[in-house]
Amino acid sequence: MTTTRPEATATAIPGASGLARAFSGSMFTKTLYDNRRIFTVWALATGLLAAMYGSFYPQISADSMASVPQAMEGFGLNDASSAAGYLQGAVFGLLVPLLATFYGAATGARMISADEESGYLDLLLAHPIGRTRLLLHRLAALTVGAVAIAAVVLAAMLAIRSSAELHSISPANFAAQALNLALLATMFGALATGLGAATGHSRPTVFGITAGLGVAAYALHGFAPQIGADWLRKLTPYHYYIGGQPLNNGLQIVDAAVLTGAVIIVTAAGAWRLNRRDLGR
Template identity: 85%
Template sequence: MTTTTRPAATTTIPGASGPARAFSGSMFTKTLFDNRRVFAVWALATGALAMMYGGFYPQITADSVASVPEAMRGFGLDDTASAAGYLQGAVFGLLIPLLVTFYGAATGARMISADEESGYLDLLLAHPIGRTRLLLHRFAALAAGAVAIAVVVLAAMLAIRSSAELDAISPANFTAQAVNLALLAILFGALATGLGAATGKSRPTVFGITAGLGVAAYALNGFAPQTGADWLRCLTPYHYYIGGEPLRNGLDLVDVAVLAVAAIILITAGAWRLNHRDLGR
């Protein structure tokens, strides 16, 4: 008489099928796999936009500098003649920070809110994964996507550094700006993820609140000098993102610490609240 033994059953994260099974060992890797196209599109689109506008620098003339409206000078467009000044305004001061703000808001709203809204969150938590662990793994994947955006933007800037006459900016200073860019995206991702975890609001609501706060802070940072209230800038994350002019001065550890600590506080508050409320309410 022969006996057969069955292989031990393994528990896979719900929703894993096909190639996704190879990434279902943890919620972090599964989230990365599930959002791989989203992260890739954000990174490539942001990098392409940065490269395109960065490449315009050799075409900047004295007339174009003089034509900048006074109201826009608070957005970093007060010194478009120098390479660092141009990039700080036209690229890293206007377009790119708004894009990563929307990345953080849109991706953060997917992490918890979308699952709770669809009822998938209950299915996830029926498996051996705690609420805090789920939140942190999801947020880590969001942070990885933010780092990918920053790396692609950095690579794009270094690729055109010589051809676009941006040699006055060192690779180290480009890297410093990329670090701040990643932290800005992570901060707004922490706000959206934490807000969804704490309140249970729907995905569109979480995105709308986060994006609205981001745009309001962006406008405050840009227009505060016009009202003579420069100190208001210190209340916005954009001041710590670009106020230290990393393209000129390199990495400012205080600015980095402020952005990182703010993100930690937001995600910690969201995790605490998620563990103390009834889901679906």
Template identity: 80%
Template sequence: MFTKTLFDNRRIFTVWAAATGLLTMMYAGFYPQISADSMADMPEAVQGFGLDDTSSAAGYLQGAVFGLLVPLLATFYGAATGARMISADEESGYLDLLLAHPIGRPRLLLHRFAALAVGAVAIATVVLAAVLAVRSSAELDSVPVGHFAAQALNLALLSALFGALATGIGAATGCSRATVFGITAALGVATYALNGFAPQIGADWLRDLTPFHYYIGGEPLKNGFQVLDTAVLAAATLVLVTAGSRRFARRDLG
């Protein structure tokens, strides 16, 4: 089921990876022009999204690329792909046919999620390759390759987390694909906004409740691998998959 899911979704994974990689390369390539301009007029409201430091390559990438553009794409990838894993099949009636074969419900969910996770890794790998491709020409050499890899790892985990959320919601509730996508995307955008605007309302502690804090709050592009942040993202993903799998195993699919 794992390899079949990969094969059936190969075009979707390729499009997401290519689009995210190209946009990352384009925005990363703007650094020489952006850094030459004064950013003194940057609105204070957006500084919580990482746009408070564009004087360095790591600061620019942390805000304009990995703080604004890329995490939203990762969120929508997880929401859209996760909604396909169980909900789409149940909605179409194909799930009945699948479960008529000798494969248990938890195994089906885990194989489907594993394929989704491979897609998340592929997106992160393409993003890493994209920034490394323009690293010299865009004057990003001050950021070590290892720090780029650390940010790419967190990106893959962020995608997988929202994919686990969408897969789990669909498996646990039996909601339609559109509903699962809407709920997951809404939660993603809400936590993204909360992470960005929390400093403006003097509630920095709220950031600890969002996955985006663990994705970029430790500033991997400046500090490298953040073991605790990575572990939190991985653990949250595991919890969501486990909870969805257990509920899916007990739920009446009739």
């Protein structure tokens, strides 16, 4: 008598139907598919705003920058003598990093907290996917969204480079700043994801804590020079995002490594805690 060995069959990730089933081979691809509209809107909105403010450079004069309050000089809004100086303040120092921060906080709060709050996380983990693997797949998808934002911003800057008289900044230096932007967004996304995984707090709570920390760090980075405490800037991720002036100096390996290390640390902490706590409590 011979026995037939049953072949292993793949279990579809719950919630996948129609076209989504084609993307449900892994949690990574399903997360990308489920958040495709969110990632697209963030990328296009950030790119368009960066291009709009970047295109103002030819209209900026020394007199107009002289009217900027002294308290704002720590945000880079004190130098319009060069294209890099202007962009480092008005675009990559003021507007874009805040958008990256809120992208990370909002998207990261969706990755674990929203599923646990709705009860969907228990259903997911009833399938053959470990807690650490789930977190890493979700964070990988969030990182793709951050890279998409950086790529669109880079494309926007290169598109207006001639018309906005930004020739003094090389494409390589624009790419270095875009890389730091992706790392900044990923860092806050990892912080929100790890916080939700570690604590089980609701999505609004995780978003509020992460965004609040981001805004506080942003304010500290900007106002520290006004109180004669420049060293405090090194305690914020924004220092490693723009302190090395990538638009002037190109890629700063140490700064990029610090941001990458921060992503790894908060992700590891979140995964460690997620594997040791009772879900839904």
